[in-house]
Amino acid sequence: MFNCGKIAIVGGGSWATAIAKIVVRHTHHIGWYMRRDDRIEDFKRLGHNPAYLMSVHFDVDEIYFSSDINKIVENYDTLVFVTPSPYLKSHLKKLKTRLHDKFVVTAIKGLISEDNLLCSEFFHQVYDVPYANIACIGGPSHAEEVALERLSYLTVGCADKVKAKAFTEILSSDFIKTKTSQDVVGIEYSSVLKNVYAIAAGICSGLKYGDNFQAVLMANAVQEMARFLSAVHPLERNVYDSVYLGDLLVTGYSNFSRNRTFGTMIGKGYSVKSAQIEMEMIAEGYFGTKCMKETNRHLHVNMPILDAVYNILYEKISPQVEIKLLTDSFR
Structure with a gap:
């Protein structure tokens, strides 16, 4: 049986915020990488993302925030990447910690510009993450509706069915229905x-x-x-x-x-x-x-x-x- 371990979110936008809400509700602890320290400080002070989905409140004691991506990657087992695809490479430029033994989940709905690579291909080719350790989240899921706890259906794709199933259990709730697929591409x-x-x-x-x-x-x-x-x-x-x-x-x-x-x-x-x-x-x-x-x-x-x-x-x-x-x- 696969255990997702400690989970971290990479990204600070609306979809990242919605996924963070889903995950922390289940785990009661997440890591969260945000690029800007001022956003992190405002988040801690206000109890919500200061720029996106501001009606969604968090218990900030359940979140370890950092603007240092290396700290997040070092300390967490499952990394959920939720950045705009054109900026993913720039976020990872400072990364010195290896990703090959992490479970990488991409919730990015775009290709890596210039390379025209899928995110799964990018993590596999550039960071040596085995395809069995790469998953994606898909399905009709506007961040705003997820944040409002309106019924939504998500699919977790992964070459490894057991790992896909384990991550669906993290996402599942009374307003999130989940299923698995092996069709990552x-x-x-x-x-x-x-x-x-x-x-x-x-x-x-x-x-x-x-x-x-x-x-x-x-x-x-x-x-x-x-x-x-x-x-x-x-x-x-x-x-x-x-x-x-x-x-x-x-x-x-x-x-x-x-x-x-x-x-x-x-x-x-x-x-x-x-x-x-x-x-x-x-x-x-x-x-x-x-x-x-x-x-x-x-x-x-x-x-x-x-x-x-x-x-x-x-x-x-x-x-x-x-x-x-x-x-x-x-x-």
Whole structure:
């Protein structure tokens, strides 16, 4: 039987805060790496994250905070990484402690920019963590709803079923239902793609396309996702499971979705830069779009929605023109 041991959170955003709430409720102690000492001091004083999900209160006596990632890695057995994917490498630059014997859980819904690596591939290739010691968290799970204790369903993916099951027991509660999967690659790629499709949904919303078309867009998006997953990691999976389709739908439709909000601003005429500045939060799908486009150059999967979003964000093609071309390809 696998024991997750002492658990630490790496990251200070809204999803990190929501996961910390889930875990500490079960363990009554966590380590928590945050980059900024001023945020840590405010957290200790206020009893909540000063920047994200401020309504979620913690017993700070149950938390060991540190801005030194080495201290966290040295003292904890399971490390849950919940940082925006573009910043993961910079967080780990100061790491001198080896990760190979840790249980690494990634709740990051993005690829490692420039390398175009999945987080599991990154930890395996760069830090020699065996795939059996790497897990991912997926499923339709807005941090805001998890924090409000609204019923949510999470899937833990890991090559080692026993370890996946052990971590689901840490997450499970009366408002969190869990299951396991061995499709780590599929879960990670679908987590990236659903952000791209949510941007597409937002762009269409900003252009005043209605619910009828949004339904067609999502129907085509799940088919596009299925084609890509079958090409990049062929195995028997049900793409209509909640960890794939469910995550796509909640990200594409919900008002909590940063990626949909970002896309809506683009559809309304904002530039990428101005939308990013006004949001003040990371829309991972912006970075994910470029990574997925570059990844697909080697696979040649038919992905018209990905191509349309890429052309709008990176080639500065008019959203009106690009989406009109996309609608003509749908049936």
